[in-house]
Amino acid sequence: MEDIKEGKLAKELDFVSHHVRTKLDELKRQEVNRLRTLIKAKQDIEGGNDIAVDHQALLKQFEYLNHMNPHTFEVDDLDRLIKSATKDLENYDKERHEEFKKYEMMKEHDRREHLKTLDDEERKKEEEHYEEMKKKHADHPKVNHPGSQNQLKEVWEEADGLDPEDFDPKTFFNLHDANGDGFFDEQELEALFTKELEKIYDPANEEDDMVEMEEERLRMREHVMNEVDSNKDRLVSLDEFLVATKKKEFLEPDSWETLEQNQAYTDEEMREFEEHLAQQEQDLNQKAVDLQKQRDELERQQDQLNAQKIELQQVSRKIHQVDNQVHPEQDAHPQENHAAPHDPHNTPQEHHEPQNQNLAQQGLPQVHQDLPPGHHEIPQDQHNLP
Ligand SMILES: [Ca+2]
Ligand SMILES: [Ca+2]
Secondary structure, X not given: OHHHHHXXXXXXXXXXXXXXXXXXXXXXXXXXXXXXXXXHHHHHHHOOOHHHOOHHHHHHHXXXXXXXXXXXXXXXXXXXXXXXXXXXXXXXXXXXXXXXXXXXXXXXXXXXXXXXXXXXXXXXXXXXXXXXXXXXXXXXXXXXXOOOHHHHXXXXXXXXXXXXXXXXXXXXXXXXXXXXXXXXXXXXXXXXXXXXXXXXXXXXXXXXXXXXXXXXXXXXXXXXXXXXXXXXXOOXXXXXXXXXXXXXXXXXXXXXXXXXXXXXXXXHHXXXXXXXXXXXXXXXXXXXXXXXXXXXXXXXXXHHHHHHHHHHHHHHHHHHHHHHHHHHHHOOOHHHHHHOOOOOOOOOHHHHHHHHHHHHHOOOOOHHHHOOXXXXXXXXXXXXXX
16 A cells, blocks of 8 residues: 555656646745644644654744744744744745736737737638637546545546545545645645546647646645635645545535636736736837937947047147247257157156256257266266366
8 A cells, every 4th residue: 555655646746747846836845844844743732742842843944933932832833833834825826826827818918929920811720720729628528526526536446546346535545645644735635636637638739738737736726625624724634534525515516617617817807918018018118228328328428538539639749749849949959859768868868958958058068868878977077077
């Protein structure tokens, strides 16, 4: 029995994992695990088995909550955490429904946009194909009401390979309580619907959308949880399950309305969605225009700077020219000053200039400037000699 249990669940989980596994699912799994830990701890405390509760390990899981008594968990604390965990799980489901609705509207939007690109004949063909696929998808064996005797018996017979005559709810529960914690959690419940979902969805078919299959799985689980989980802790205990198997709905269920029988969104929602998309597109276009404007402005400023730079260079050149024109009247040897501007021995010359000018005016030689290194001392001496 263990083998059947493990093998089957592994197969079912594997099946699920091949399809849409969002980050949301991962978070939800963690939350379910936390919830399970909490409920176990609560049971232990209430059953007087306080020692079994590893407070430190529990605290570690909830260290983000700082309002707690830091040393121990009381039943009240646990109740509060259980409530918060179930609330989170509810929100995950809500978010998933919202995501799904958007997905469906986007799919419809893309279809409409594609139709716009076709000519009349192609469009007619495409529309016909669309209707045909819709019909093909809706054509499937009858789906059992989730959580009903018929549905569970089919799992018992076809997935577990057991004799339908032997069907026993308690055995069924233990068989599908995969982690053996005494509860059906969300994943364990969802795994029960694989058989039903396979009647409607085949990944090999163009008309069957696996994203829709996961939405149908979610709907089924929500429905069963709602019917069976009487204390609303989002876990189905064996007692809750056994009570449910005695109800009229379990034995004589209504038919199940599948996902495709109802459109996921209203016409009004679709209209708003398309308006929103159009608005987004418009915003993006506006942003592109603004960016182009900014770019043009930057280019204009760059041009201006370049023009100013050229102007400055011209002014600077003119100043040099004027400088050169003025210098020959004052300096007897302007060529010498400019001919070798990089000569290290010419560099200090500017500092000597007034002196040189004086010397020039006095008619004294200035040859010392053109002398090789080590020699310029000599003319100095010569100047001093007369
Ligand atoms: Ca379980
Ligand atoms: Ca419950």
